[in-house]
Amino acid sequence: MQKYSIFNLIKNAFSGHQKWDLAWKDATPKKEYDVVIIGGGGHGLATAYYLAKEHNITNVAIIEKGWLGGGNMGRNTTIIRSNYMHDDNALFSEFGMDLWRKMSQDLNYNVMFSPRGIINLAHSDAQMNVFARRGNSMRLNGIDAVLLNREEVKEIIPMADFSDNVRFPIFGGLMQPSAGTARHDAVAWGYARQADSMGVDIIQNCEVTGFDVVGGKIQGVRTSRGDIKVKKIGLCVAGSTNILAEKLNMTIPVETHLLQACVTEPVKPVLDSVVTFGAGHFYISQSDKGEMVMGGDLDGYNSYAQRGNLPTLQHVLTEGIAMMPFLSKLKMLRTWGGIMDMSMDGSPIIDKTHIEGLYLNCGWCYGGFKATPASGWTFAHTIAQDRVHKLNEGYSLSRFNTGHLLDEKGLGTKTWIS
Amino acid sequence: MRSQNEFSYGGDATVKRPELNKEVSDKDWDNFVYNRKSLRGKHKELWQHISGCRQWIKVERDTATHEIFKTVKAHEDI
Numbered sequence: 248m249q250k251y252s253i254f255n256l257i258k259n260a261f262s263g264h265q266k267w268d269l270a271w272k273d274a275t276p277k278k279e280y281d282v283v284i285i286g287g288g289g290h291g292l293a294t295a296y297y298l299a300k301e302h303n304i305t306n307v308a309i310i311e312k313g314w315l316g317g318g319n320m321g322r323n324t325t326i327i328r329s330n331y332m333h334d335d336n337a338l339f340s341e342f343g344m345d346l347w348r349k350m351s352q353d354l355n356y357n358v359m360f361s362p363r364g365i366i367n368l369a370h371s372d373a374q375m376n377v378f379a380r381r382g383n384s385m386r387l388n389g390i391d392a393v394l395l396n397r398e399e400v401k402e403i404i405p406m407a408d409f410s411d412n413v414r415f416p417i418f419g420g421l422m423q424p425s426a427g428t429a430r431h432d433a434v435a436w437g438y439a440r441q442a443d444s445m446g447v448d449i450i451q452n453c454e455v456t457g458f459d460v461v462g463g464k465i466q467g468v469r470t471s472r473g474d475i476k477v478k479k480i481g482l483c484v485a486g487s488t489n490i491l492a493e494k495l496n497m498t499i500p501v502e503t504h505l506l507q508a509c510v511t512e513p514v515k516p517v518l519d520s521v522v523t524f525g526a527g528h529f530y531i532s533q534s535d536k537g538e539m540v541m542g543g544d545l546d547g548y549n550s551y552a553q554r555g556n557l558p559t560l561q562h563v564l565t566e567g568i569a570m571m572p573f574l575s576k577l578k579m580l581r582t583w584g585g586i587m588d589m590s591m592d593g594s595p596i597i598d599k600t601h602i603e604g605l606y607l608n609c610g611w612c613y614g615g616f617k618a619t620p621a622s623g624w625t626f627a628h629t630i631a632q633d634r635v636h637k638l639n640e641g642y643s644l645s646r647f648n649t650g651h652l653l654d655e656k657g658l659g660t661k662t663w664i665s
Numbered sequence: 666m667r668s669q670n671e672f673s674y675g676g677d678a679t680v681k682r683p684e685l686n687k688e689v690s691d692k693d694w695d696n697f698v699y700n701r702k703s704l705r706g707k708h709k710e711l712w713q714h715i716s717g718c719r720q721w722i723k724v725e726r727d728t729a730t731h732e733i734f735k736t737v738k739a740h741e742d743i
């Protein structure tokens with residue numbers, strides 16, 4: 248594989264950048280693999296990469312029904328954080344933060360990781376108390392957390408509405424300074440390029456249509472481009488998990504819902520951290536191009552539409568304008584949606600299943616981008632060793648049955664309001 | 666035609682609470698509380714006309730196109 252470096256950049260400038268190697272091959276499916284990963288989003292690509300890198304398993308195919316990174320991986324708002332209270336979530340995410348910090352070097356690909364900090368705003372004394380508790384839990388797990396008072400928040404985001412004459416005045420906020428954003432496409436491309444270079448086949452435009460299960464064991468997978476023999480399958484299809492689960496006669500603690508996001512026209516730098524509104528669902532950051540990137544609530548009912556409806560967008564942006572009134576002056580450039588695998592306790596599932604050779608990775612809700620490296624790393628371990636790693640022990644499928652839920656927000660099972 | 670804003674979602678209408686005064690297995694509870702098919706295509710679901718007459722209704726809707734095929738009162742079968 249050609250290394251990306253300043254020297255190679257200069258060298259290739261002489262041939263007008265016409266002689267760079269392709270970043271990855273467009274593979275055609277072979278008859279048989281050791282492992283098939285279904286879904287060429289961030290989690291599938293990262294899993295294949297760590298299977299090859301950490302476990303020396305390279306006879307692997309990633310099967311993607313569309314194009315690489317065209318699902319939620321290319322639709323998210325790229326927030327990366329580990330500001331969780333429960334140990335299982337905190338330790339898993341903080342392990343991921345470490346992988347994020349090293350990612351550009353590790354993949355030899357600039358993923359533009361930008362630890363610009365995230366601030367969750369509080370709008371009441373009670374909310375400040377809750378944030379103090381969460382911040383303390385984070386610090387006990389070695390994660391950075393700072394409780395900011397109103398004046399301190401004002402210094403970082405003076406453009407927010409700090410007048411007293413508002414429905415939800417800003418009391419303060421909880422900040423994780425090491426949180427941030429990254430370029431989502433670059434993450435997908437970086438993992439794809441490295442996985443390909445180690446021998447992984449990336450097969451696009453190939454839909455998985457069924458499974459061969461004999462005597463409770465995986466024997467193969469059926470695709471729109473033929474049958475493939477394989478003993479181990481990793482399912483990484485995010486918002487399509489319910490569809491494939493049905494083909495396996497499984498009902499899972501996941502529902503599929505739609506989440507929208509939008510960006511404004513690009514403007515000069517004004518906001519250098521990620522900010523979330525505390526009295527509803529709204530969050531905002533500014534992209535490197537200058538666009539204000541915004542999102543919030545789910546559309547509120549089961550959906551596979553991959554595009555959203557107006558009422559939710561209107562509602563979310565009303566919150567945004569309440570928080571930062573200058574937004575009302577900006578023009579909206581684009582809106583889009585992605586279909587989310589909403590789990591019943593808001594936490595993911597990375598586990599084996601009752602079918603031998605079938606491994607499940609799903610339930611990412613709207614927070615799976617930040618989990619990409621840690622999810623790939625632990626899922627690769629689970630597949631390669633046929634047992635879960637300590638880091639994903641809490642993300643078991645059986646926790647719903649045994650009552651060991653990981654309900655970070657305490658919202659219960661109405662996934663569409665969470 | 667009423668605005669979507671007047672309605673609030675109540676989830677999958679096909680899940681049934683296990684019957685009272687009967688032996689109920691953990692699996693039954695699991696299926697009632699957590700496990701969902703979340704179908705792509707025709708989906709039977711509950712909605713409440715919360716900013717209106719407050720009636721609960723059952724709706725059959727396509728989860729990919731949002732086309733609504735049928736609506737009945739909550740206690741009726743679709």
Ligand SMILES: Cc1cc2nc3c(=O)[nH]c(=O)nc-3n(C[C@H](O)[C@H](O)[C@H](O)COP(=O)(O)OP(=O)(O)OC[C@H]3O[C@@H](n4cnc5c(N)ncnc54)[C@H](O)[C@@H]3O)c2cc1C
Nearest residue numbers: 286288289290312318319320324326455585614615616617
């Ligand atoms: C609007 C929006 C904003 C978000 N914001 C954030 C954020 O700020 N921070 C954060 O951490 N997370 C965020 N997320 C969530 C995050 O994007 C997802 O949790 C994560 O991308 C899911 O993992 P993935 O990348 O592997 O999924 P995907 O990219 O969706 O990958 C799944 C792939 O499986 C493929 N597939 C499906 N069915 C089949 C089949 N039968 N055969 C073959 N292939 C199949 C799909 O085509 C798809 O490419 C957001 C999501 C959305 C939609």
